Amino acid sequence: MKRTALLTLLSISTFTTAVFAQQDSMMLDKIYHESFYQGQAYDNLHYLTKQIGHRIAGSPAADKAVAWSKSLMEKLDFDKVYLQDVKLPYWDRGPKEKAYIVGSKEPLNILALGGSVATPSKGITAEVIEVQLLSDLKKFGDQVRGKIVFVNKPWDESIVETGVAYGLNSSQRSRGPAEAAKLGAVAYLFRSLSSSTTDDYPHTGGTGYVKGIDSIPAMAISATSAIKLSEALKTNPHTKVYLEQHSAWKGMVQTHNVIAEWKGAEFPDKIITIGGHIDSWDVGEGAHDNGTGTMGTLDAIRTLMALGYKPKHTIRLVFYMNEENGVHGASTYGQVAKNKREQIVAAIESDAGGFAPRGFDIKASAERVVWMQQHWKPLFEQKFWVSRFLQGSPGVDSGVWGQHFPNTVMFNFRPDPHRYFDLHHTAKDVFEAVDKRELQSGVAAIASLLYLVDQQIEQL
Amino acid sequence: MKRTALLTLLSISTFTTAVFAQQDSMMLDKIYHESFYQGQAYDNLHYLTKQIGHRIAGSPAADKAVAWSKSLMEKLDFDKVYLQDVKLPYWDRGPKEKAYIVGSKEPLNILALGGSVATPSKGITAEVIEVQLLSDLKKFGDQVRGKIVFVNKPWDESIVETGVAYGLNSSQRSRGPAEAAKLGAVAYLFRSLSSSTTDDYPHTGGTGYVKGIDSIPAMAISATSAIKLSEALKTNPHTKVYLEQHSAWKGMVQTHNVIAEWKGAEFPDKIITIGGHIDSWDVGEGAHDNGTGTMGTLDAIRTLMALGYKPKHTIRLVFYMNEENGVHGASTYGQVAKNKREQIVAAIESDAGGFAPRGFDIKASAERVVWMQQHWKPLFEQKFWVSRFLQGSPGVDSGVWGQHFPNTVMFNFRPDPHRYFDLHHTAKDVFEAVDKRELQSGVAAIASLLYLVDQQIEQL
Numbered sequence: 001m002k003r004t005a006l007l008t009l010l011s012i013s014t015f016t017t018a019v020f021a022q023q024d025s026m027m028l029d030k031i032y033h034e035s036f037y038q039g040q041a042y043d044n045l046h047y048l049t050k051q052i053g054h055r056i057a058g059s060p061a062a063d064k065a066v067a068w069s070k071s072l073m074e075k076l077d078f079d080k081v082y083l084q085d086v087k088l089p090y091w092d093r094g095p096k097e098k099a100y101i102v103g104s105k106e107p108l109n110i111l112a113l114g115g116s117v118a119t120p121s122k123g124i125t126a127e128v129i130e131v132q133l134l135s136d137l138k139k140f141g142d143q144v145r146g147k148i149v150f151v152n153k154p155w156d157e158s159i160v161e162t163g164v165a166y167g168l169n170s171s172q173r174s175r176g177p178a179e180a181a182k183l184g185a186v187a188y189l190f191r192s193l194s195s196s197t198t199d200d201y202p203h204t205g206g207t208g209y210v211k212g213i214d215s216i217p218a219m220a221i222s223a224t225s226a227i228k229l230s231e232a233l234k235t236n237p238h239t240k241v242y243l244e245q246h247s248a249w250k251g252m253v254q255t256h257n258v259i260a261e262w263k264g265a266e267f268p269d270k271i272i273t274i275g276g277h278i279d280s281w282d283v284g285e286g287a288h289d290n291g292t293g294t295m296g297t298l299d300a301i302r303t304l305m306a307l308g309y310k311p312k313h314t315i316r317l318v319f320y321m322n323e324e325n326g327v328h329g330a331s332t333y334g335q336v337a338k339n340k341r342e343q344i345v346a347a348i349e350s351d352a353g354g355f356a357p358r359g360f361d362i363k364a365s366a367e368r369v370v371w372m373q374q375h376w377k378p379l380f381e382q383k384f385w386v387s388r389f390l391q392g393s394p395g396v397d398s399g400v401w402g403q404h405f406p407n408t409v410m411f412n413f414r415p416d417p418h419r420y421f422d423l424h425h426t427a428k429d430v431f432e433a434v435d436k437r438e439l440q441s442g443v444a445a446i447a448s449l450l451y452l453v454d455q456q457i458e459q460l
Numbered sequence: 461m462k463r464t465a466l467l468t469l470l471s472i473s474t475f476t477t478a479v480f481a482q483q484d485s486m487m488l489d490k491i492y493h494e495s496f497y498q499g500q501a502y503d504n505l506h507y508l509t510k511q512i513g514h515r516i517a518g519s520p521a522a523d524k525a526v527a528w529s530k531s532l533m534e535k536l537d538f539d540k541v542y543l544q545d546v547k548l549p550y551w552d553r554g555p556k557e558k559a560y561i562v563g564s565k566e567p568l569n570i571l572a573l574g575g576s577v578a579t580p581s582k583g584i585t586a587e588v589i590e591v592q593l594l595s596d597l598k599k600f601g602d603q604v605r606g607k608i609v610f611v612n613k614p615w616d617e618s619i620v621e622t623g624v625a626y627g628l629n630s631s632q633r634s635r636g637p638a639e640a641a642k643l644g645a646v647a648y649l650f651r652s653l654s655s656s657t658t659d660d661y662p663h664t665g666g667t668g669y670v671k672g673i674d675s676i677p678a679m680a681i682s683a684t685s686a687i688k689l690s691e692a693l694k695t696n697p698h699t700k701v702y703l704e705q706h707s708a709w710k711g712m713v714q715t716h717n718v719i720a721e722w723k724g725a726e727f728p729d730k731i732i733t734i735g736g737h738i739d740s741w742d743v744g745e746g747a748h749d750n751g752t753g754t755m756g757t758l759d760a761i762r763t764l765m766a767l768g769y770k771p772k773h774t775i776r777l778v779f780y781m782n783e784e785n786g787v788h789g790a791s792t793y794g795q796v797a798k799n800k801r802e803q804i805v806a807a808i809e810s811d812a813g814g815f816a817p818r819g820f821d822i823k824a825s826a827e828r829v830v831w832m833q834q835h836w837k838p839l840f841e842q843k844f845w846v847s848r849f850l851q852g853s854p855g856v857d858s859g860v861w862g863q864h865f866p867n868t869v870m871f872n873f874r875p876d877p878h879r880y881f882d883l884h885h886t887a888k889d890v891f892e893a894v895d896k897r898e899l900q901s902g903v904a905a906i907a908s909l910l911y912l913v914d915q916q917i918e919q920l
Contacts, residue, residue, distance in 0.1 A: 033618040158493040160844045160901055195897060356816065356876045358845060384620045385818060385877065387847045416816045416876065417845065418897045437655060437878045441620055 035444035041299035049285035057322035058090025073260040083256035088328035094246030102240035123244035145184030177218035195421040258319040266312040277323030284429035292354025300447035334401025349395030355415035357442040359388025363410035495904035501759035509745035509891040517782035518550025533720040543716035548788035554706030562700035573667040583704030605644030637678035655881040726772040737783030744889035752814025760907035794861025809855030815875035817902040819848025823870035
């Protein structure tokens with residue numbers, strides 16, 4: 001090819017790229033305008049948190065959230081809205097837990113972990129073995145028998161990405177009760193997975209037991225109560241603690257994922273899944289976890305619909321049931337999609353709170369991520385303050401169903417991480433902790449990404 | 461040069477760069493650890509906001525803030541701590557403003573603007589001319605005479621960078637009173653520069669008059685009160701409003717900038733200025749504006765000192781007086797530095813709140829900014845979630861004294877912009893609106909930048 005011809009072609013190509021970038025940029029302006037001026041995520045979140053409230057999978061409130069979510073979707077221009085059956089075991093906390101230091105009657109703030117068994121109805125009174133690490137437990141050997149194990153490992157405050165700090169301590173919650181039971185402990189207490197080191201809110205979350213080993217009651221204790229207990233143990237190593245909780249598995253129940261489809265004009269059989277989990281823990285109001293993720297992704301689609309957008313691919317909104325304690329909704333979703341041999345080309349999940357949007361972690365090849373950094377990031381960075389387009393892990397629900405879809409490009413929405421683990425799984429996770437501008441800015445970022453994925457996923 | 465030799469040189473150079481980057485990365489880890497675990501910005505901010513409170517330049521509280529700041533600096537290992545005399549006119553709000561719709565006695569929430577003259581002591585009662593834009597005023601011509609001008613331009617909610625939205629409306633505050641007075645208005649009211657469109661907090665701020673034109677009382681009205689007044693005017697265009705406020709200039713007073721110097725080992729005569737303004741408006745507690753900026757920059761230096769760092773350049777911390785209504789502190793600082801022919805190689809300012817850190821706007825050549833994007837941004841982006849290194853404007857104080865120092869590289873700290881203008885210049889700007897992790901994360905970002913500037917500014 002002659003040099004001139006090559007240059008001409010190159011400049012046509014550069015020109016075309018520039019024109020497309022210009023069109024995309026104009027579309028993003030419209031999306032942000034629509035989201036900030038007409039956004040409904042904040043008002044919908046208000047209804048979800050205040051009228052329905054917390055909604056653990058299997059509870060009547062979760063059913064109410066499902067029915068209401070379906071009615072919300074039916075008001076929009078989806079081609080199809082339906083419920084997908086999900087069977088799961090229902091765990092119920094029962095009456096409020098009680099805990100105190102025997103003698104002083106100094107109360108300790110605790111929450112049973114999801115999946116925990118109850119104490120005897122008259123509670124447990126026992127001495128306490130305190131360790132910093134689960135692995136320190138072994139050296140106490142037979143002394144553990146009959147005692148309450150108390151794992152008091154503080155949060156690593158130096159880590160800006162609080163999700164990483166959470167991961168460092170999460171085995172305390174997931175494996176702790178089984179490890180303690182193995183050594184004959186009568187109950188398991190551990191310092192909450194909390195980035196706040198100065199408040200008295202315990203953080204709940206799921207745990208599990210191991211077959212063949214006794215199940216013992218398992219509870220999280222607030223940071224300040226953990227400090228209080230640790231001080232008492234320093235003064236008197238024979239300090240006893242009273243623990244009482246009444247949680248139980250209530251058997252299998254029928255619940256649902258809520259699904260809505262917006263048919264693609266060009267590739268109707270190629271699906272982009274977007275959504276988050278509709279269940280929450282049974283404390284607080286499930287505002288950041290995950291009211292913002294469900295109301296946000298719904299509003300991202302509403303935003304595109306309001307702008308008269310026509311998708312190329314079929315966009316499927318999924319509100320997963322039961323991310324918090326079993327992930328049965330995502331498992332079912334994956335099984336059904338696999339059985340139908342669906343083509344799911346991309347997935348967007350929002351389950352990290354409704355704080356100011358920072359970007360997306362992307363499960364895709366390094367080459368694809370670099371392409372997005374080159375083509376998409378400039379559309380967001382300076383103007384919309386969204387700049388994180390890094391290779392990373394998908395959300396929990398996408399990760400579970402994605403096991404059947406290894407080639408699906410997955411986006412995990414990342415809002416600012418500083419404050420999330422202050423309120424995660426606590427009574428503090430309420431509507432008032434969500435800022436409207438931050439939430440609608442996130443809706444706009446997600447809607448913009450959805451638009452770009454729909455337009456350009458074939459070019460990746 | 462032979463190809464092999466060149467390659468060897470290149471790889472030595474790449475290797476050296478990598479080693480330095482590794483050292484920098486380790487230093488940043490230490491800085492973040494120190495800031496999150498030993499940081500004092502949050503506790504100092506608590507004292508400043510709760511024990512001293514708001515502190516308009518010239519007030520006794522501002523003097524108290526100066527004396528206390530000096531004592532804070534004296535506790536650290538600075539080589540020199542001193543006050544720099546600043547003369548300025550003191551404006552005082554006087555007793556709380558009153559405003560209501562005549563007849564209904566419906567109260568309106570207003571704040572006098574800094575620099576405003578008072579109403580007559582018995583207030584002003586007059587009809588109202590409402591416009592959206594200042595420029596619309598002219599078409600009312602002689603009808604404006606004797607009336608209250610009410611500029612009711614809403615905030616542009618679609619702009620993520622709220623500072624830009626603020627800039628779009630700021631002439632309402634700065635030029636509005638003079639424009640209205642020119643047409644014979646008896647008072648000036650305008651919708652507060654607020655990103656919150658749903659609250660009843662007026663936002664104060666500075667204004668000015670024009671020589672030869674009467675000065676008329678000038679006030680900001682809250683968003684919801686503006687809406688209420690606008691509705692009343694729709695129902696009855698002859699609606700009258702009562703306004704009463706007692707603000708006044710109280711003459712010249714002697715105040716101070718607070719300055720501390722940490723002598724450089726290698727280039728003692730080359731100065732890096734860092735700081736923010738210590739004064740605030742006379743409502744709220746001046747927490748985000750600018751308690752976080754002063755306590756944050758002080759703590760950034762403390763962080764480096766605690767790590768045993770020895771600066772190459774002289775690091776000069778400046779708490780400027782009077783950024784809010786006159787910028788006399790920065791003017792004085794610039795004049796003195798100019799007279800002394802000082803070499804100020806770089807400046808860092810923090811005056812945009814204490815929200816989650818996003819990065820820095822940089823006043824430097826495009827080439828220098830690109831160099832920082834290549835060398836510094838990778839140290840922050842993935843791990844510390846700080847990624848904004850863009851060419852931009854300096855802060856207000858640096859901008860003022862920087863007129864004498866056109867070659868100084870200037871950094872303007874940029875925290876997340878979503879919530880700042882909800883509380884800017886209002887009673888809502890209190891300690892409780894600051895999150896400890898967000899603040900200390902910003903301190904670490906600023907300390908890291910200060911370290912990099914001190915180490916590498918000669919390489920730029």
